[in-house]
């Protein structure tokens with residue numbers, strides 16, 4: 619059995635004061651949750667706060683994006699070695715907001731994945747289709763392209779130390795969750811595709827579901843065979859909701 623993982627993606631939200639109360643609630647709630655892995659990914663300026671607040675906690679933390687290169691004249695960017703130097707565990711790569719708003723291609727996302735891993739970070743690779751693509755019957759081909767770009771660059775063995783997150787774009791921030799059957803079908807597809815390269819890596823791969831996960835719908839989603847936890851947006855900003863989701867992963 620794979621251990622469940624619940625990751626909060628705060629996106630561009632938070633303040634020192636808000637984070638403080640959210641983190642202290644998560645920290646104390648997490649003490650009772652020893653059978654689920656929990657992590658929080660915050661905006662860059664708040665990573666120092668996560669490092670300090672979560673130092674004595676089992677809750678891990680990470681960033682939401684990373685540059686694909688090691689260093690150089692890239693004003694405003696942050697490299698994987700900097701995040702690793704600072705003590706990050708995770709970094710999200712290829713979130714649909716990065717792909718769709720900032721035009722990140724699957725090739726660029728693969729380069730970010732590779733950079734993260736070579737610095738010793740655990741990449742959380744996001745993938746998922748838009749509503750138009752789902753309605754056009756393209757879900758599997760879209761997810762396959764996003765996955766294959768990474769396998770082509772780094773090889774399937776790299777997925778032994780990575781997390782995948784299936785996040786259908788139409789379910790993000792919309793209150794419209796994929797049904798557990800819809801999510802399970804895509805998760806199984808992703809796992810099979812990885813298994814086509816290496817069955818052992820596929821078996822151990824943690825595949826998170828993201829898109830309007832709440833404490834109320836998490837138990838049904840997490841009960842599915844190939845759903846190994848969640849990547850949580852809006853509900854990660856509310857301590858009781860987030861902890862409720864974490865409890866569903868126990």
Ligand code: 13P
Pocket residue numbers: 627713785789790791792793828829830831849850851852853
């Ligand atoms: P919501 O949980 O707000 O739908 O966001 C999901 C997401 O994008 C997490 O990365």
